[in-house]
Amino acid sequence: MRTRLIIAALTGLVLVSLLMGGCAKKIVKQPDAPLVPGYGAGGQVSEADMQGVQSTLRVVYFDFDKYGLSQEAQAALQYNAEILKKYPNVSVIAEGHCDERGTAEYNLALGERRAGSAAEYLSTVGIAPNRISTVSFGSELPVDPAHNEEAWAKNRRVYLRAGK
Amino acid sequence: MKIINTSKYCRSTVLAMLLWALAPALLALCPITAYAKLLIDVDNPNLTKMPVAVVDFVSESGGPVSGKDLAAIVKNDLFITGMFQIVECPASSALASGLEPNFDYLAQAGVQAIITGTFQVQGDQLTVEARLYDVGLRKLEMGKRYTARVADHRKMIHLFDDRVLEKLTGVQGCFSSKIAFVGDSQTRELYSMDYDGHNLQQLTRNGTINLSPDWAPDGNSILFTSYLNRNPDLWSLNLSNMKVMPISTRSGLNASGRFSPDGNFIALSMSVKSIPKIFIINTQGNILKQLTNGLGNDISPSWSPDSMAIAHVSDQAGAPQIYVSPVNGGDPRRLTFTSNYNTDPDWSPRGDMIAFTARIDGRFQVCVIRVDGSDFKVLTTQGSNQEPSWSPDGRLIAFTSNRDGAKRIYIMDAKGSIQIPVSPVTGKSPAWSRNNAR
Incomplete structure (x- = not known):
């Protein structure tokens, strides 16, 4: 029974990864993209707009050890996509994070895939891929440093950082 | 001196x-x-x-x-x-x-x-x-x-x-060797210390996140991943003048870099083409080979002492496991089956064993297994223990443990019979130097 469950779970994961891989679009990285909103002067986006966008963007959460998007995660990204459509000059960096469990290096890979999942979803719902870049912070930057389920759930996330 | x-x-x-x-x-x-x-x-x-x-x-x-x-x-x-x-x-x-x-x-x-x-x-x-x-x-x-x-x-x-x-x-000791590690505080600066925790030296003061140190075989530089340019890039720290130099700054991950035993090549995980895969680059950062393919996230390479194979993590079967991939072509061979989370392989300098981290009953333990997959042993039991790194003589293992609360670097003999904390500050990701200090 347990084996069957595990097999079902594994199959599910493989299917998800196949789907994710299948609709993958090239994500153009902007290595110099600012990590701080409104960083640098000029551009067509006002500081107020930028801060407005940042404050309304929702954090996307993930299940333990997973980088596939849950219903809630997809809803949050859909919501974020609508905001980004209203501000076509705003770019985002999808920052992928993990909870503290597991190893630092594997968590870097996991964070990268979470950021990639979010970026791919945004591009499939109409946000130009060149407006989205990704970066993984693994488990290095928890929002909640506590060592419990509640903190871990908050830390498994993709944070969209608005920039120009 | x-x-x-x-x-x-x-x-x-x-x-x-x-x-x-x-x-x-x-x-x-x-x-x-x-x-x-x-x-x-x-x-x-x-x-x-x-x-x-x-x-x-x-x-x-x-x-x-x-x-x-x-x-x-x-x-x-x-x-x-x-x-x-x-x-x-x-x-x-x-x-x-x-x-x-x-x-x-x-x-x-x-x-x-x-x-x-x-x-x-x-x-x-x-x-x-x-x-x-x-x-x-x-x-x-x-x-x-x-x-x-x-x-x-x-x-x-x-x-x-x-x-x-x-x-x-018949084999020299490793008591003159050093251990580099990542400080476990707000910023993640690199440190080095004698193998027994004395002569602590802070190597970086850049205020950002620095990860995964790895010693050059000649002991003159340390490879590490750093967010100095806001992306996980691969850098090299020259220990004689303490200057840093970028090695690989491709978009996405440039992580878990490890020198080949002769120091001429570097294996690392990069996501420049899509998802994280193991690549081999030269010390100038040029890509020589993509070692792994497939649907998994591949990270944490570790060279065999004869440079013929690389052990690494892949979650291609749905969860992270250790695989061994031949450097000159051939399919990866899965090495670990006992837990559904096995990471951080480190190939013993003696060639016969691979140390790694396994999740057992919800906690992490340092384990060893023979390269042929036999003789699996769990070496730690208290707290969570991770990130094993062999001493250059293959007799000791450094690792991270939180058994006393904060994360600290410990060392143990290869059987796990003696385990002692050594780092005078909190830290993680130990990397044992490849040779004794000259």
Whole structure:
């Protein structure tokens, strides 16, 4: 029974990864993209707009050890996509994070895939891929440093950082 | 620093180096009697610990170091290998007149070897003379004299202990080696320390996140991943001038870089083409080969000592597991099956074992497994233990443990029988230097 469950779970994961891989679009990285909103002067986006966008963007959460998007995660990204459509000059960096469990290096890979999942979803719902870049912070930057389920759930996330 | 070896008992340095290089071959070819009677067969699974006495070093001059401290360094070095039983003998009983060992007393106490020493301080210079005796044969086995700055007294004792291990096991000790690690505080600065936690040195002060240090085989630089440019890029830190240089700054991950045993190549995980995959680059950062393919996230490469294969993590089967991929082509072979989370492989310099982290009952433990997949062993039990890194002689393993609350670097012998915290500050991701410090 347990084996069957595990097999079902594994199959599910493989299917998800196949789907994710299948609709993958090239994500153009902007290595110099600012990590701080409104960083640098000029551009067509006002500081107020930028801060407005940042404050309304929702954090996307993930299940333990997973980088596939849950219903809630997809809803949050859909919501974020609508905001980004209203501000076509705003770019985002999808920052992928993990909870503290597991190893630092594997968590870097996991964070990268979470950021990639979010970026791919945004591009499939109409946000130009060149407006989205990704970066993984693994488990290095928890929002909640506590060592419990509640903190871990908050830390498994993709944070969209608005920039120009 | 220069340590002048002026021992009259010492063989020529060249010969010693040659012997060291040829040690494995000599071991295979020579009859055991070519070595001292006191030979520890490290491959014997029923190894009984050799009883050794270490007497406080004696000095006429006294000074800023004490004979007790010097002896304590020897005791600690020998103890951590798990091969010795340190027998406490008061100097008054263990030594006869003229600082010669009292062999009758020692033999009766069951001691098989004794280490004695004298030291003298002149200004800021310390001269240490240390000796290893075979109690059974009533014979001086080895004597060495070192002169260096007083501040380097630990280094001198470690050098002697390296030779003691060579004498007793055929393979030099690793007591002169270093461990680099990542500080576990708000920023993640790199540190290095002696293998036993002394002489802590902060290597970076860049205020950002620095990860996954790895020593160049020549010990002159450290490879690491850093967010200096807001992306996980691969950097190299030159230890002679402390300058950093970017090696790979491609978009996405440039993570878990590891030098090949000859130092000419670097294996790392990059996501420049899509998802994280293992690549081999040269030290200028040019891609030579993509080692892994498929649907998994691949990270944490570790070279075999002969450079023919790389162990790494892949979650291609749905959860992270250790695989071994041949460098010159061929399918990866899955190595681990016991847990649904196995990460952080580190290939032993002896070639036969791979240490890794496994999730067992919701916590993480350091394990070892033979390269053929047999002989799986869990070495740790308390708290969570991760990120194993072999010592250059393959006898010890450094790892991260939170068993006492905060994360700290620990070391243990390869059987896990002795486990002690060494880092004086909190830290993680230990990387043992590939050789002893020169």
